[in-house]
Amino acid sequence: MIAPRSWSTGRKLAVLGAVCALAAGGGAFAAAGPLAHASFASEATSPERSTPGLAFPVVAPAELDVSPADDAKPVNPAAPVTLKVSNGRIERAALTSGSGDAVEGTLSAGRSSWTASEPLKFNTRYAFTFSVVDAAGRKTNNTRSFSTVSAANEADAAIYPLDGMKVGVAQPLQITFSEPVLNRDAVEKAIKITSSSGQAGDFHWFSDTMVRYRPEVFWTANSTITMDMQLFGVDLGKGQIGNFNKLVTVHIGDKKLAVADAAAHTFSISINDQPAGSWPVTMGDQRFPSARGYLVLMEKHRYDHFVAASIGLKPGDPANYGELDVEYATRLTPSGEYIHQALDSALPYIGNTNVSHGCIGMTADRAAWVFNNMTSGDVVQVVNTEGDFANFDDGFGDWNIPWPQYAN
Incomplete structure (x- = not known):
């Protein structure tokens, strides 16, 4: 009687052990059934995981590439503002200034990048706010800031x-900068100058703030010059940044060239290389000889007031003329050389003696002709004078510099 009961108990235990082993062992059996995943939350509502779960693979987190960096300063206002996302997409992006002005931007077709499409302002703090969703649907909100x-x-x-x-x-x-320019090559590359005649030219820096551009020979008559200046954001050096882009169109008129001969006391004018007249003048005397070389007309005043003290003459000096008014004054140099109607006292000397303080004196009708028919950028070549060339900053003396030296 004892043996059968022992066999029955052992048989039941063996069967139970087999069932337990089956339940714990077979993967297909364990995962089967409608309630098999009930204990796992959705990946979109769960934290990011770095190891695989029992049923779901790891979803890589979204990776961000944001420019400028958070709290960056000072940022060049021409610098690109971008957001690039890997393993996800951009749901929303907004760039706003401290005053609330929005900066327009462009979102790529796949919503993987956003780029500002407008330039920034100087001296402004910006907030860059965006929402990114990864491949599992998890959303991340970010706000970065920077200052220009x-x-x-x-x-x-x-x-x-x-x-x-x-x-x-x-x-x-001529371009005169408000700040010194150290990166001259960068500035020159940002300025494109073209001529309808096809003339090429070159830049010449007269100082760290002033540069000029001219061709090897005079501009072609009746041509058009275009200056396309893309200087916004250009680094001039020492943190100084250009603040503008500008397109400038300049029209060139007829070629009007005068030759003022201090020895012959004549002023001869040609228009488009054809003689247009010659008449007597008086020019700078021995103490104040007229400047030599090419002098470019600058501005005109129907009446002007001359003051001797402005050229260093003091009371008691025999050359001191005090103050006087002149007519038909066409400026040649900032230092005070003009073409103008000669004073009554100088009229007897026109055509035979130089008695001026460097100016070219004419009769009223001839001075009026120059005033009415010549303009800024026309040129007078002064010859046979003992005067020196005008200093580079005393008007536009560019044409007195040999081309190899100018273009160097």
């Missing part, structure tokens, strides 16, 4: 001739 270059490092420039002006064939193009 301060107003103290904002570089401007004055340009001459002005847009739309009509000037003579000898007019150099």
Whole structure:
């Protein structure tokens, strides 16, 4: 009687052990059935995992490449503002200034990148806010901020001739910067100058703030010059950043060239290489000889007021003329050389003696002709004078510099 009961108990235990082993061992059996995944949360609502789960693979987190870096300063306002996402997509992106102004941007077709499509402002703090969703649907919100270059490092420039002006064939193009330029090559590359005649030219730096451009020979008469300046964001050096882009168109008129001969006391004018007249003048005397070389006309005043003290003359000096008014004054140099109607006291000397303080004196009708028919950028070549060339900053003396030296 004892043996059968022992066999029955052992048989039951063996069967139970087999069932337990089956339940724990077979993978297909364990995962089968409608409630098999009930204990696993959705990946989109769970934290990112670095190891595989029992049923789901790891979803790589979204990776961000943001420029400028968070809290960057000073940022060049021409620098690109971009957001690039790997393993995810951009749901929303917004770039705004501290005053709330929005900067437009472009979202790529696959929503993997966003790029600002407008330039930034100087001296401004920006907030870059965006939402990114990874491949599992997890959303991340971010806000970065940065500040652009301060107003103290904002570089401007004055340009001459002005847009739309009509000037003579000898007019150099001049750009005067508000800050010193150290990166001259970068500035020159940012300025494209073209001529309707196909003339090429070159830059010449007269100082660290002023550069001019001219061709080897005078501009072609009745041509058009275009200056395309893309200087916004250009680093001038020492953190000074250009603040503008500008397109300037300059129209060149007829070729008007005068030759003023201090020995012959004549002023001869040609238009487009054809003689247009010659008449007597008086020029700078021995103490104040007229400057030699090419002098480019600068500005005109129907009436002007001359003051002897402005050229260093003091009371008691025999050459001191005090103050006087002149008519038909066409400026040749900032230092005070003009073409103008001669004073009554100088009229007897016109055509035979030089008695001026460097100016070219004419009769009223001839001075009026120059005033009415010549303009900025037209040129006078002064010959047979004992005067020196005008200094480079005393008007536009560019044509007195040999071309190999100018273009170097």
